[in-house]
Amino acid sequence: MTEDFIQNIQFDLFAVELVIGETATLLMAEDYVTIREVFVNNVKVEPNDDKQIFLTSSGDSLWELSEGDIVVPVENRKYTSKTMYEVDMENGSTDKYLNEQGDFTTPIISHSGVTDKNAETTFQHIDTTITKETLAENDKVTIFDSVTGKIVLTDKNNIKARYIVNVTANTFVADTTYLDFPFKCEIEVTGVTSANNAEVTFSLTQATSGDLAPICVTDTNKVIIYAKSDLGSIVIPLIKVEVVI
Amino acid sequence: MRRIYQGESVRFQLNFQSGTDLTITDFTVFDSVKVEVQTVNYPIQEIDVDVEALTIKGIIPTNVTSNLFGNVFVFLTFTKGSEVWKNKVTTELYIDKQ
Numbered sequence: 001m002t003e004d005f006i007q008n009i010q011f012d013l014f015a016v017e018l019v020i021g022e023t024a025t026l027l028m029a030e031d032y033v034t035i036r037e038v039f040v041n042n043v044k045v046e047p048n049d050d051k052q053i054f055l056t057s058s059g060d061s062l063w064e065l066s067e068g069d070i071v072v073p074v075e076n077r078k079y080t081s082k083t084m085y086e087v088d089m090e091n092g093s094t095d096k097y098l099n100e101q102g103d104f105t106t107p108i109i110s111h112s113g114v115t116d117k118n119a120e121t122t123f124q125h126i127d128t129t130i131t132k133e134t135l136a137e138n139d140k141v142t143i144f145d146s147v148t149g150k151i152v153l154t155d156k157n158n159i160k161a162r163y164i165v166n167v168t169a170n171t172f173v174a175d176t177t178y179l180d181f182p183f184k185c186e187i188e189v190t191g192v193t194s195a196n197n198a199e200v201t202f203s204l205t206q207a208t209s210g211d212l213a214p215i216c217v218t219d220t221n222k223v224i225i226y227a228k229s230d231l232g233s234i235v236i237p238l239i240k241v242e243v244v245i
Numbered sequence: 246m247r248r249i250y251q252g253e254s255v256r257f258q259l260n261f262q263s264g265t266d267l268t269i270t271d272f273t274v275f276d277s278v279k280v281e282v283q284t285v286n287y288p289i290q291e292i293d294v295d296v297e298a299l300t301i302k303g304i305i306p307t308n309v310t311s312n313l314f315g316n317v318f319v320f321l322t323f324t325k326g327s328e329v330w331k332n333k334v335t336t337e338l339y340i341d342k343q
Contacts, residue, residue, distance in 0.1 A: 003256040004247060005336045009301075009321065010264035 134164060137190065156191075161242040164189060169225060170233035181213040181226035189223050192241055198223045201238040248339045251313065255305040255338065259321070261298070271298040272323075275330075279322040284313040284340060289320060313340045 038045045038053055047053045066072045135141065140153040156162070167187055175184035192198070196218045206212055213226035223239055249255060259280075261271050272278060278296050282305055283289040294303035305317075317338040323330040 003258045003302075004249065005255070005317075005338050006258045006260060007319070007334050007336070008260045008262040009332070009334075010262040011266040011269040011330065012264040013266045 135162070161240065162189075162191075164239045164241065165237060167236045167239050168233060169231075169236055172227055172230040172232070175226065177217075178213060178226050181228055183227045183230055184224050185227065185231075186219075186222045186224050187236075187239070188221060189239070189241060190221050192218050192221055192223060194219050196241050198242075199240040200225055200236060201240070203235075203237050206234060206236070246337050246339050248341050249310070250341050250343050252307050252311045252343065254307050255310060255317070255340075257303055257305070257319070257336075259301040259334075261300065272296050272301055273298050275323045275325045277322075277324045279324075281320040281322075282309065282313070283318050283320065284315040286314045287312045310340055314342060315340065 038047075045053050132139070135156045139156050141156050141159055142151050143154050143159070144150075145152050169185040169187050172183045172185045174182060176182065177184065189198075198216050198218050200216045200223070202212060207214075211228050211231060215226070217224040218241070223241065225236075268274070273296070275296075278294065278301060280292045280294045280301065280303055281289045282292055290309050292303050292305055292309070294301050305313075317336045317340060319334040319336060321330075321332045321334065323332075
């Protein structure tokens, strides 16, 4: 025996979000969607006999007018203003900060936050304006990489020319290399090899005294100058060391 | 639209179909199921039904259909504790006069 009609019945859940403005009336449409429960601040609100729920805005009772039309919190109410940063910190999001556009959700990428600064495509993070007369052992220097078009850091030993100023030469010892200049002074310059060419610029007094040979020699980690006598301690204004390619 | 005539009995079957409310696994989870029918010309009438896990079967008796005229609407009321589910089914059934 067949039925005169067959109907499928299913039970579905619906999530209903209410956005209440100044006033709102919630109509309970029984034939289509039955709204079974309404909670306001975790308190269940029952509909009236006409199946309506009136949700009052509590905003009016939070503030009152004082003298001079100044709005103040009502009695027993206290309001504290906090910066968005403070609110964010309370919420445990320490990595978010208010940016210049007032966007609280977009973290600002700081210079220190960029781990691979040479990979940054938009901004140049290397400060090339610093003037430094001498280089320490662990110093890095900036060079323009003609391959990538970027300014990058490189070890100072990769620099082909080095300028060393105000170099003290104070250890002159007897030497037989040059007959006219029987003393030499080995000036320690780390990284120099015999493959380097060095140019020593003496001061005017030193250059015209005749006490110093007009040439110098390079060897492993040193530049050697020659003199007619033990000059004690002198300061050489400039030594330029470069690689002979 | 299926057409029958007043005084003829009507058999119907409601099949359970899984929805998104996973707490409702079949018709037996309800404490009571009430089925009512109505046409536009006559007050709502409650119908006796047999409730099984996946089906609800019933017959609109002749003494009821003899008073109905027009499209048949079925009102369903499911009760579980203090919770009530209501639904209205618009059938493809039309009761005509003899």
